[in-house]
Amino acid sequence: MTLLSVKDLRVTFDTEAGRVEAVRGVSFSLGRERLGIVGESGSGKTMTGRSVLRLIRPPGRIEATEMVFDGTDLMAASEREMRALRGQRIAMVMQDPKYSLNPVMKVGAQLTEGLRLRDGMSAKAAHGKAIEALEAVQIRGPERVMEAYPHELSGGMGQRVMIAMMLIPNPDLLIADEPTSALDVTVQAEVLSILDGLVRDRGMGLIFISHDLRLVGRFCDRVLVMYKGRVVEELEAKNLMQAEHPYTRGLLNCLPRIGGSRAPLPGLDRAAEWAE
Amino acid sequence: MALIEVENLSVHYGTKGQLVRAVECVSLSVDARESYGLVGESGSGKSTILRAICGLAPITAGQIRIGGQPVPTPRGRAFSRRVQMVFQDPYASLHPRHTLDRTLSEPLAIHGIGGSDARVVRALEDVGLPANFRFRYPHQLSGGQRQRVAIARALMLEPEILLLDEPTSALDASVQAETLNLLNRLRDERGLTFLMVSHDLAVIDHMCDRVLVMQHGRAVEELTRDQLAGAQMTTDYARTLFDASADRMLGA
Numbered sequence: 001m002t003l004l005s006v007k008d009l010r011v012t013f014d015t016e017a018g019r020v021e022a023v024r025g026v027s028f029s030l031g032r033e034r035l036g037i038v039g040e041s042g043s044g045k046t047m048t049g050r051s052v053l054r055l056i057r058p059p060g061r062i063e064a065t066e067m068v069f070d071g072t073d074l075m076a077a078s079e080r081e082m083r084a085l086r087g088q089r090i091a092m093v094m095q096d097p098k099y100s101l102n103p104v105m106k107v108g109a110q111l112t113e114g115l116r117l118r119d120g121m122s123a124k125a126a127h128g129k130a131i132e133a134l135e136a137v138q139i140r141g142p143e144r145v146m147e148a149y150p151h152e153l154s155g156g157m158g159q160r161v162m163i164a165m166m167l168i169p170n171p172d173l174l175i176a177d178e179p180t181s182a183l184d185v186t187v188q189a190e191v192l193s194i195l196d197g198l199v200r201d202r203g204m205g206l207i208f209i210s211h212d213l214r215l216v217g218r219f220c221d222r223v224l225v226m227y228k229g230r231v232v233e234e235l236e237a238k239n240l241m242q243a244e245h246p247y248t249r250g251l252l253n254c255l256p257r258i259g260g261s262r263a264p265l266p267g268l269d270r271a272a273e274w275a276e
Numbered sequence: 277m278a279l280i281e282v283e284n285l286s287v288h289y290g291t292k293g294q295l296v297r298a299v300e301c302v303s304l305s306v307d308a309r310e311s312y313g314l315v316g317e318s319g320s321g322k323s324t325i326l327r328a329i330c331g332l333a334p335i336t337a338g339q340i341r342i343g344g345q346p347v348p349t350p351r352g353r354a355f356s357r358r359v360q361m362v363f364q365d366p367y368a369s370l371h372p373r374h375t376l377d378r379t380l381s382e383p384l385a386i387h388g389i390g391g392s393d394a395r396v397v398r399a400l401e402d403v404g405l406p407a408n409f410r411f412r413y414p415h416q417l418s419g420g421q422r423q424r425v426a427i428a429r430a431l432m433l434e435p436e437i438l439l440l441d442e443p444t445s446a447l448d449a450s451v452q453a454e455t456l457n458l459l460n461r462l463r464d465e466r467g468l469t470f471l472m473v474s475h476d477l478a479v480i481d482h483m484c485d486r487v488l489v490m491q492h493g494r495a496v497e498e499l500t501r502d503q504l505a506g507a508q509m510t511t512d513y514a515r516t517l518f519d520a521s522a523d524r525m526l527g528a
């Protein structure tokens with residue numbers, strides 16, 4: 001069943017220095033599954049994710065021939081309708097966790113705000129629910145973290161707080177932008193298993209943006225490979241390590257390996273025609 | 277004598293009667309021209325060690341010496357010419373209302389170094405950003421592009437020691453490769469010394485001569501590169517990290 005369908009999405013910025021076409025005609029559809037988006041820095045992964053929430057600041061413009069989430073036309077929805085969807089039904093874990101947390105508000109207050117104001121939960125119940133969410137993402141000493149300000153958290157703790165916060169309202173679609181880049185491998189495995197559980201048991205849809213090809217290959221169902229604002233290849237995640245497109249192969253070849261040579265890593269020769 | 281010596285370092289934070297032992301009695305030493313890695317659990321105190329060296333975290337106990345001399349408090353200009361840090365969070369470390377040009381030329385201006393125009397262009401080129409990005413603001417860049425600006429800024433003063441906190445975790449494979457190659461080339465050419473944090477054991481293996489594994493604020497085990505690649509760790513935690521990185525092994 002299709003949860004989200006996107007056709008010919010374009011994101012354009014008109015800047016003083018000229019026009020930047022960040023996304024140039026991206027199409028995909030998502031069911032209750034794990035869709036990975038990989039591709040080099042600046043290829044438009046974040047802008048694609050933010051477009052679904054219509055979170056592109058001017059002068060950025062979004063165009064699409066279709067962008068429909070569970071029957072709602074996202075291109076036609078009013079700003080009020082979008083606000084009701086954001087966070088509740090479609091959540092996004094931003095690439096910059098600390099930047100998206102309020103720096104002058106304690107973590108606990110940020111986690112419980114929605115539960116108290118929107119869901120009318122008592123302070124005590126909301127507190128309990130927030131502690132549970134922090135424990136789920138492997139935060140040690142959740143009581144201490146509830147009382148902490150964002151700058152008192154480590155990089156990976158900030159990332160997990162963001163994930164906990166986005167999962168509390170039980171969204172139907174989660175867009176996770178580099179959600180585990182600051183986590184060590186063992187904590188990362190725990191966090192991924194939570195996301196996996198939500199997709200399998202609750203039927204959540206997941207867009208998983210990451211530059212960690214090995215991780216995406218292991219964790220996702222399908223993968224879009226982006227280059228210069230376009231999807232150059234779409235494939236089953238389990239085939240990612242055997243991808244055939246020269247760009248995807250090039251990315252895979254650049255990876256260092258434990259026990260590998262210390263000679264300079266191979267670069268990527270970018271062919272102009274991949275962007276066509 | 278090692279260039280960087282951290283001896284029995286403890287960093288504690290007291291917040292509302294709760295004591296956080298961010299770093300607990302950690303010692304390490306890094307030789308000149310060596311590249312030394314820190315890995316370990318999220319929240320185990322890796323960033324805090326780098327921050328303590330730079331004077332950005334309180335030293336509760338222990339000593340930090342650079343070139344045999346205890347670090348001065350405040351660290352001062354001579355220190356920042358010698359030691360530069362690339363922060364884990366490129367969003368928080370770049371001034372949102374300064375263009376890249378200003379971000380990159382400011383350290384030169386502060387230290388009264390001329391020729392900033394040519395150096396800014398060169399610095400952008402070194403980290404693989406187009407010269408016309410010079411007048412962009414941080415919000416006009418992708419995550420990986422910002423991280424490259426942070427690396428370029430740290431290199432502006434041509435420091436002798438680079439403290440690198442997850443320098444490539446925001447970068448895709450190709451830009452990571454270019455950045456690691458750049459760092460290694462600069463280490464060769466300029467005789468730099470690195471102390472770097474990464475979650476990726478393959479990056480550590482590629483870059484570092486030795487690595488310290490951390491958990492709960494403490495040093496768990498130090499490994500040479502050969503011991504790491506040869507799976508010769510003795511502690512359970514280091515073993516767990518290694519086993520969870522099986523997909524990063526040569527031939528995997």
Ligand SMILES: Nc1ncnc2c1ncn2[C@@H]1O[C@H](COP(=O)(O)OP(=O)(O)OP(=O)(O)O)[C@@H](O)[C@H]1O
Pocket residue numbers: 013015020021022039040041042043044045046047048060095211415416417418419420421446448
């Ligand atoms: N406000 C803006 N003005 C102009 N260009 C912009 C703006 N915001 C983003 N861009 C450009 O849009 C392109 C796509 O950016 P996006 O953030 O989607 O990249 P990404 O694939 O997420 O990269 P990364 O892996 O580095 O996070 C980049 O080249 C970026 O420089």
Ligand SMILES: Nc1ncnc2c1ncn2[C@@H]1O[C@H](COP(=O)(O)OP(=O)(O)OP(=O)(O)O)[C@@H](O)[C@H]1O
Pocket residue numbers: 151152153154155156157182183184289291296297298317318319320321322323324325364
């Ligand atoms: N200013 C502060 N006040 C209180 N506690 C702090 C402060 N800064 C850091 N901490 C705590 O110190 C501990 C170590 O944090 P640190 O940032 O060094 O971890 P890390 O090993 O770099 O983790 P990560 O891999 O997630 O970045 C964490 O528990 C963190 O919450």
Ligand SMILES: [Mg+2]
Pocket residue numbers: 045046047095177418419420
């Ligand atoms: Mg991005």
Ligand SMILES: [Mg+2]
Pocket residue numbers: 154155156322323324364441
């Ligand atoms: Mg850190």
